[in-house]
Amino acid sequence: xxxxxxxxxxxxxxxxxxxxxxxxxxxxxxxxxxxxxxxxxxxxxxxxxxxxxxxxxxxxxxxxxxxxxxxxxxxxxxxxxxxxxxxxxxxxxxxxxxxxxxxxxxxxxxxxxxxxxxxxxxxxxxxxxxxxxxxxxxxxxxxxxxxxxxxxxxxxxxxxxxxxxxxxxxxxxxxxxxxxxxxxxxxxxxxxxxxxxxxxxxxxxxxxxxxxxxxxxxxxxxxxxxxxxxxxxxxxxxxxxxxxxxxxxxxxxxxxxxxxxxxxxxxxxxxxxxxxxxxxxxxxxxxxxxxxxxxxxxxxxxxxxxxxxxxxxxxxxxxxxxxxxxxxxxxxxxxxxxxxxxxxxxxxxxxxxxxxxxxxxxxxxxxxxxxxxxxxxxxxxxxxxxxxxxxxxxxxxxxxxxxxxxxxxxxxxxxxxxxxxxxxxxxxxxxxxxxxxxxxxxxxxxxxxxxxxxxxxxxxxxxxxxxxxxxxxxxxxxxxxxxxxx
RNA sequence: GGCGCGGUACCCAAGUGGUAAGGGAGAGGUCUGCAAAACCUUUAUGCGCCGGUUCGAUCCCGGCCCGCGCCUCCA
Numbered sequence: 045x046x047x048x049x050x051x052x053x054x055x056x057x058x059x060x061x062x063x064x065x066x067x068x069x070x071x072x073x074x075x076x077x078x079x080x081x082x083x084x085x086x087x088x089x090x091x092x093x094x095x096x097x098x099x100x101x102x103x104x105x106x107x108x109x110x111x112x113x114x115x116x117x118x119x120x121x122x123x124x125x126x127x128x129x130x131x132x133x134x135x136x137x138x139x140x141x142x143x144x145x146x147x148x149x150x151x152x153x154x155x156x157x158x159x160x161x162x163x164x165x166x167x168x169x170x171x172x173x174x175x176x177x178x179x180x181x182x183x184x185x186x187x188x189x190x191x192x193x194x195x196x197x198x199x200x201x202x203x204x205x206x207x208x209x210x211x212x213x214x215x216x217x218x219x220x221x222x223x224x225x226x227x228x229x230x231x232x233x234x235x236x237x238x239x240x241x242x243x244x245x246x247x248x249x250x251x252x253x254x255x256x257x258x259x260x261x262x263x264x265x266x267x268x269x270x271x272x273x274x275x276x277x278x279x280x281x282x283x284x285x286x287x288x289x290x291x292x293x294x295x296x297x298x299x300x301x302x303x304x305x306x307x308x309x310x311x312x313x314x315x316x317x318x319x320x321x322x323x324x325x326x327x328x329x330x331x332x333x334x335x336x337x338x339x340x341x342x343x344x345x346x347x348x349x350x351x352x353x354x355x356x357x358x359x360x361x362x363x364x365x366x367x368x369x370x371x372x373x374x375x376x377x378x379x380x381x382x383x384x385x386x387x388x389x390x391x392x393x394x395x396x397x398x399x400x401x402x403x404x405x406x407x408x409x410x411x412x413x414x415x416x417x418x419x420x421x422x423x424x425x426x427x428x429x430x431x432x433x434x435x436x437x438x439x440x441x442x443x444x445x446x447x448x449x450x451x452x453x454x455x456x457x458x459x460x461x462x463x464x465x466x467x468x469x470x471x472x473x474x475x476x477x478x479x480x481x482x483x484x485x486x487x488x489x490x491x492x493x494x495x496x497x498x499x500x501x502x503x504x505x506x507x508x509x510x511x512x513x514x515x516x517x518x519x520x521x522x523x524x525x526x527x528x529x530x
Numbered sequence: 531g532g533c534g535c536g537g538u539a540c541c542c543a544a545g546u547g548g549u550a551a552g553g554g555a556g557a558g559g560u561c562u563g564c565a566a567a568a569c570c571u572u573u574a575u576g577c578g579c580c581g582g583u584u585c586g587a588u589c590c591c592g593g594c595c596c597g598c599g600c601c602u603c604c605a
Contacts, residue, residue, distance in 0.1 A: 055534095075605075088605035207600075209533060257603085279605030284533090309605070310535085316597060320604055347553070348543060353536075353598075360542045363554030367542095370553080373567065410544095418544050422552035432568055436561090500563060507565075518566050525567095 047102065047412045050351060052283065052306040053206060057414055062274050063304060068104045069269035070096065071303070073261060073278035073286070074163070076113040077144035078129060081151050082326035083341070083356055084312040084319045088279050090342055091309040091350035091415075093157040094462065095277070098411050101461050109268045110160035111261060112148075114141035115167045115244050115254055130243065137244055138167070151329040154338035156463040162268055166260035170246045173255045173263040176297050177234045177248075185296040189225045191237030191251040197230045200292045206306060207284035232289050234259055258289040265303075266294065276303035280310050281318075309350045319356060327356070336361060343368040343464045346417040367425075372469050373527075374428045375454045380525055381435055382447045392441025396434060397449040403427045407457050417462060424458055438521070468528075488517070488524045495519075 047060040062068045072092045075085060092110075099106050114137075130137040149159070166173075177193050180186035185199045197203050197211065204210050211230065233256035238245035245252045265273065271294070278287060287306065294302040312319045319326050332341055344364035348354040385391050403423055410419035431450055434442055459465040491506045507517045514529050 073605075076603080081605090084605050086605090091605095207533075209601080212532095280535090281600070281604060284600055285602090311599070311605070313598075318599065318604090322602095322604060343553095344542085351535095352543080355542070357541080359554085363542065366555090367553040370567095377567085416544075418552070422544070425552055429569080433570090436569055495563080498563075504564070511565095516566070518568095519562080519564095520567085521561090 048414055049305055049307065050414045052308050055208075058305070060305070062104065063272065066103070066105060068099050068106045068275065069273040070099075070106060070108050070275040070277065071261070071265035071269055071273065072108070072110045072160075072276075073282055074110040074112050074160075075144075075148055077141045077148060079144065079321065080328045080330055081148050082319065082321070082328050083332065083345075084279075084326065085148075086151070086155055086329055086341060087312050087345050087350075087354060088309050089152055089157050090155060090345045092277050092307075093155075094346065094350070094417055095275075095307065095415055096158065097461050097463065098415055101411075101456075107162075107269065108158075108160045109162045109164065109265060111264050112141075112145055112163055112165045113260065114138065114145070114165050115260075141165075141167075147330075151333075151338075154333060155329070155342050156339060156466070158463075164264045164268065166255070166264070167244070169260060169263050169267065170248075170255060172267050173259045174235075174248050176259055176263055176293065177255075179297045180234065180293060183296065185293075186234055187227065188250055191253060192225065192233060193235040193250055193256075194226050194231040195234050195289070195293055195296075196227060197232070197292065198228060200296050202295065203230075203292050204288065206291055207288050209284065209288075232285065233257060234293065258286055259293060261286070261290050262294040262297070262302075265290075266298070271298040271300045271302075273303055275305045275307055277307040277309070280308045281320075283308055310353045313353050313355050314357070316355065332361075336365060337368075339464055339466065340365045340368050343421075346462060346464065347421060349414075349416055349418055351414070368464060371424065371428055371458065372465065374431055375451075375458070375465060375469055376527060377435065377525075378431060378447065378451050378454070382444070382451060384523060385441075385444070385447070390441075391444040391447070393443060394434070394440040394446070395443045396446040397443070399430070400446075400449040400453050404453055404457075411461065420457070420462065424454070427453075484515070484526050488526065491517075492524060 048057045049060045050056070051058045070092075072089075075081060089110075096106055096108050129140055133140070152159075177186060180195065181188065181193065184196075186193050186195050235248060235250055235256055236253050237251060238253045242254065244254055246254060265276065276287070276290075291302050314325045317323065317325065329338075329341070340361065344361045345354065347364060347367075403426070406423045406426075407420050410416045410423060413419070427450070434440070454465070459469075487506065487510070491503050494502045494506070510517055510526070511529070515526055516529050517524055517526050
């Protein structure tokens with residue numbers, strides 16, 4: 045079975061076949077950098093992180109482009125947040141863009157989201173945007189009015205093919221007041237003339253101004269991936285008008301089909317309602333990370349499919365925390381078991397390594413079905429239960445090969461593809477030779493001596509004391525293990 | 531109003547024309563000095579409601595109710 049991807053363009057799942065064998069070019073709409081990222085952004089970028097990771101897992105050479113929007117959403121309605129913010133803080137808007145961009149990457153790094161191969165800034169691609177606009181003017185798909193340039197939607201017959209809207213519906217349904225400047229209300233801006241108070245402005249053939257809402261993505265995606273490329277992704281809320289307009293201007297300019305597959309992630313809701321900056325019901329990642337390990341947030345997100353909405357609540361994320369701890373515990377325990385038995389040279393005879401293949405196939409099958417991470421996670425939890433019960437069974441200890449095979453599989457799936465484990469989770473509590481390890485070995489030795497003499501109050505004092513400083517002790521049958529409390 | 535999506539147990543959430551994954555929470559048990567961890571058993575005759583197609587529907591079709599998204603910057 046091969047990878048199947050839901051393509052918004054066709055509204056169905058399609059077999060994934062890249063344009064050039066073995067290579068995948070993917071462009072994802074990045075953040076508009078005017079305020080800190082929230083859980084909704086995390087869902088989007090974690091989703092595409094999984095897609096990129098999985099494509100690489102399958103052996104594709106992936107080129108991942110994700111832009112930074114630092115200009116272009118600057119409207120002349122006086123309500124623009126970035127300009128407003130820059131006025132309040134008395135700083136240049138580019139300083140805000142820079143600060144928020146850093147903050148964004150900080151958050152994404154914490155979530156284990158791999159950096160895109162290229163993070164192009166819109167403001168750094170003004171020339172490319174102007175080139176597209178010139179081309180559209182030349183071809184008669186755009187017109188200039190008073191220093192601004194608009195795309196003439198009626199010249200592009202395929203307008204609406206992504207969002208499933210027709211021009212007639214748009215005209216009837218439009219809630220935008222007719223701008224006298226535009227020929228038709230459905231037309232959109234490619235270039236806007238800068239009013240005197242507008243700080244971010246560039247020279248253009250049409251005078252000083254700034255690029256419109258949608259050109260940046262056309263310019264940057266085509267610059268780095270070519271005029272026709274494999275995947276364009278983004279949030280569902282960008283489907284219309286942003287992506288629809290991108291298609292129109294790109295295809296009109298080049299005469300070629302734009303992206304082959306359109307992938308849209310669904311939204312995070314709070315009490316069933318969209319979490320968004322404008323509704324004000326958002327939780328910033330920085331705040332959330334004060335209370336929860338970022339990987340818990342990542343795990344929480346991956347427990348629902350990227351095309352489903354995900355309802356955010358403390359209870360839901362709390363249960364993810366416990367759930368992830370269970371997975372981590374098992375992976376850690378497995379590693380400890382391997383190290384313990386290595387030192388004791390006492391591996392068993394029970395061979396379960398063949399089962400790895402079964403679990404691996406189930407995992408791949410889940411991911412092949414439009415990156416079904418929740419299903420893949422369910423496979424991992426089945427394995428967790430199996431591994432734990434095998435480890436619990438003293439009558440049939442596993443062979444070294446079995447243990448190593450499971451360990452390896454956990455790492456390539458849960459860490460490599462899903463990114464919900466980090467290296468420290470593997471750290472054996474007894475084999476890395478650091479000072480704390482040596483100290484803990486000694487503490488455990490002393491405490492076990494106390495336990496041998498049934499000095500319970502003393503041994504409990506040690507355990508409680510360690511707990512207070514964030515270290516948990518677990519008394520197993522053969523040994524006592526310690527771990528940092530998550 | 532137009533277009534689109536969704537309603538699965540206490541919560542989150544997969545899924546299939548043949549009788550409901552997984553996680554959390556709850557209950558009982560095993561293990562254990564205690565704790566923790568883990569394991570076992572258990573918790574939806576039921577998948578918004580009503581019809582239809584079918585040997586059989588939660589999954590297909592039609593109608594209805596409810597919620598949400600987009601149509602305006604938003605991941």
